[in-house]
Amino acid sequence: MRPILMKGHERPLTFLKYNRDGDLLFSCAKDHNPTVWYADNGERLGDSSRLITASADQTVKLWNLKTGEELYTFNFDSAARSVDFSTGDKFAVITTDPFLEKTSAIHVYRIAEDIDEQSDRPVLVIRGPTGRINRAVWGPLNRTIISCGEDAIIRVWDPVTGQEMMSTKDHKNGHTKAIKSLCLSADKSHFLTGSLDNQAKLWDTRTLTLLKSYSTERPVNAVAMSPLLDHVVLGGGIDASSVTTDSRAGKFEAKFFDKILTAEIGGIKGHFGPMNALAFNPNGKSFASGGEDGYVRLHHLDSDYFNIKL
Numbered sequence: 001m002r003p004i005l006m007k008g009h010e011r012p013l014t015f016l017k018y019n020r021d022g023d024l025l026f027s028c029a030k031d032h033n034p035t036v037w038y039a040d041n042g043e044r045l046g047d048s049s050r051l052i053t054a055s056a057d058q059t060v061k062l063w064n065l066k067t068g069e070e071l072y073t074f075n076f077d078s079a080a081r082s083v084d085f086s087t088g089d090k091f092a093v094i095t096t097d098p099f100l101e102k103t104s105a106i107h108v109y110r111i112a113e114d115i116d117e118q119s120d121r122p123v124l125v126i127r128g129p130t131g132r133i134n135r136a137v138w139g140p141l142n143r144t145i146i147s148c149g150e151d152a153i154i155r156v157w158d159p160v161t162g163q164e165m166m167s168t169k170d171h172k173n174g175h176t177k178a179i180k181s182l183c184l185s186a187d188k189s190h191f192l193t194g195s196l197d198n199q200a201k202l203w204d205t206r207t208l209t210l211l212k213s214y215s216t217e218r219p220v221n222a223v224a225m226s227p228l229l230d231h232v233v234l235g236g237g238i239d240a241s242s243v244t245t246d247s248r249a250g251k252f253e254a255k256f257f258d259k260i261l262t263a264e265i266g267g268i269k270g271h272f273g274p275m276n277a278l279a280f281n282p283n284g285k286s287f288a289s290g291g292e293d294g295y296v297r298l299h300h301l302d303s304d305y306f307n308i309k310l
Helices: none
Strands: 004-006 013-018 024-029 035-038 050-054 059-064 069-075 080-085 091-096 105-110 124-127 133-138 145-149 155-157 164-167 179-184 190-195 199-204 210-215 220-225 231-236 254-258 264-268 275-280 286-291 296-300
Touching: 013 286, 024 286, 024 296, 050 080, 050 091, 059 080, 091 133, 105 133, 105 145, 133 179, 145 179, 190 220, 190 231, 199 220, 199 231, 220 286, 231 275
Parallel strands: 013 275, 080 133, 179 220, 220 275
Antiparallel strands: 004 296, 013 024, 024 035, 050 059, 059 069, 080 091, 091 105, 105 124, 133 145, 145 155, 155 164, 179 190, 190 199, 199 210, 220 231, 231 254, 254 264, 275 286, 286 296
């Protein structure tokens, strides 16, 4: 299985996402240039209609994918960390970082079909917990917002009232260090989190019941779930500043686990630094990884992968 290396970024990768059809792959990095690629061959391009991106420059931007035109800019008073369209694309949830006296926050905006009618006023702002919120996503049927971050706690919010509905604050087997990533299953019935505590955990979306745990020997920066098989993939590695002093340095492969049995299936190496982003194609036949080395690696899975037996 030979990966396709896509060199379009000059700085470390931060996020990867496929569109719903699986024909386009979007990548974000610290070089300020969001990029879209054909998912089959890794060529750059546009086919979806809109893209939303968040940046440390305190803005979130809506883009026209076919033209590359910037449609609208939402301005904030601190760095924007993550974004997620609701099912139906009529709303977006945005997280912003703590800054000076300001706490982290979750913002909900209505996204207008006609960009001339777009409002810069949020329909809801939830002043967040201590520390940075690394991810916030829409739950099933847009009835909840699920967030996680530096305080190692997963929270479920009411997107209308902003009230906290559930959390893992008192969960005995929850994460013990910052949660870096969160990935929902295709049907949103369960989700996977990855943490600096060297663990990934599978949760029931409706009840926040812990279903499974997956242990590795290094921090987990990125997680993804196969939409086709009962597999999860974890990526991470030691932060660049600790590479020369930490005995776990150099472990940068994507590790595959059986979702149900939690047994490790195998790994795919390639990046020359920590892995920061993972995404499965919706068809389950390929996945992409992004690393601190600035590369996106597109992996088309071969027949051996689909015949793995434990």
